[in-house]
Amino acid sequence: MKSIDSIAAELAAYDPQALRADTVNTFLARLVEPVAQLEEVGIFQALGRVLAADVISPISVPPHDNSAMDGYAFDGAQLAAASPLTLKVVGTALAGKGWSGQVQRGECVKIMTGAVMPQGLDTVVPQELVSHSPGQNPPTAFITLAPGTVRPGDNRRQLGEDLLQGQPALKKGELLTPAALGLMASLGIEKLQVWRKLRVAYFSTGDEILSLGEAPREGAVYDSNRYTVFGLLTRLGLEVIDLGVVRDEPTLLEAAFTHAASVADAIITSGGVSVGEADYTKAMMKKLGDVAFWKIAMRPGRPMAVGRIPKAKLASSPHETSTISYNINSNFEPSKDAILFGLPGNPVAVMVTFLAFVRPALLKMMGSTAAAPPLLKARSSEAIRKKPGRTEYQRGVVSTTPEGTLQVRTTGNQGSGVLSSMVQANGLIVLQHGQGNVAPGDEVDVMMFEGVV
Secondary structure, three states, rough: OOHHHHHHHHHHOOOOOOOOOHHHHHHHHHOOOOOEEEEEEEHHOOOOOOOOOEOOOOOOOOOOEEEOOOOOOHHHHHOOOOOEEEEEEEEEEOOOOOOOOOOOEEEEEEEOOOOOOOOOOOOOEEEHHOEEEEOOOOOOOEEEOOOOOOOOOOOOOOOOOOOOOOOOEEEOOOOOOOOHHHHHHOOOOEEEEEEEEEEEEEEEEEOEEEEOOOOOOOOEOOOOOHHHHHHHHHOOOOEEEEEEEEEEOOHHHHHHHHHHHHHHHEEEOOOOOOOOOHHHHHHHHHHOOOOEEEEEEEOOOOOOOOOEEOOOOOOOOOOOOOOOOOOOOOOOOOOOEEEEEOOOOHHHHHHHHHHHHHHHHHHHHHHOOOOOOEEEEEEEEEOOOOOOEEEEEEEEEEEOOOOOOOOEEEEEOOOOOOOOHHOOOOOOEEOOOOOEOOOOEEEEEEEOOOOOO
16 A cells, blocks of 8 residues: 555656646545455346446347348348349248248248347348238238348347357446446346445534534534535445534544544545645644645645545544434445545535546546546637636536537636536536637537536
8 A cells, every 4th residue: 555655756747736637636546446345236236336247148139130120021132233022921920939930032021120030031121111012812912122122131130249148248347327237137137246335424624614404603604515525425326424514623523534434435524624724624634644735726626635544443423413324334344544535615616626536536446447427529608718727627508509519608607615506507617737718619628517416
């Protein structure tokens, strides 16, 4: 396990007083490690979990050649480029039932979507693309295809087209999505090996913070960070431990950090890391762990603390401000120190630093190999002022132009306390470190919120 100083020494661009945003992610990728405990879960409990082993397909999907649509199956070798083709209908193949008859040259079989292709047939013409004519003595149906209606092999799903037996269906480290659950069900797989859920404890700090239900008082504000962090963690599918609000008192802070480190893989705090704030939180972080304090070249955000807090013997809850109950899982076996993420106190800054830095680190701790969501390109519909030398995350509203391209505008006031702007936005406009002012029509990067915020 590398110390904070040794990780810092590996990074050529490391400057804790003016740390680039991309360097933050590089640092955190070296700081955190995936969980090591496995669980077996049923497919209904697997959504959002991370696979702990490759899933090898026990069957081929589809298990046989079948029709991709309702139509008529025939041997495509009979098609001629310039001549119509007339075929005698000699039977019907239904989905879920085999058709064992023989099909000769000049004949076809009416076939339903998903039905097994009869032997010797490789092409399906959609039923709406043929003309019908009756035969005589005895009455027999015929179909006629115009030249160029289909090509040999059209509208046939081949055996193993989706997956071949013995091939990996899903890879270790994949986040299980609704589509992945459907794929597992199509293979007849009921249970999956996943990494155990990551456990994250979080609390807000500050004497000026009010919990819901408390009476207003002069100079105090209701805590929003506790609830946005809860939502962000829950969206990740983590086991969340809410420790409420901790006042700026050394004994309470020490008890909160010690307790959190004892029951969780990671700790997230908001407040107490900015220059000029009370030193109790930062002093306690230094006392209890190996912690670095950063000024990140970004807006909003800038102050952040990261490090490790050693685990101690399980402590009782240090205070009673938490309203969200949790149970200590007897199977929880933390083997490493708790990772600490000390976020700023301003509400928007908390969300931005979480999305930009904490979320990717937590995904790695979950065992996920998923890359960060790609940044989309959109054209700015307005001028945006930007100073080179820092990364800016402006709240934006992305929409589609009549021409089908993406455009984005800001939500207006970009103050780090304007939480309503995060509700109005559907993404962040990411203005990169070396970027300057943006003119209307310029392309900018956009980080979308869908499924995250």
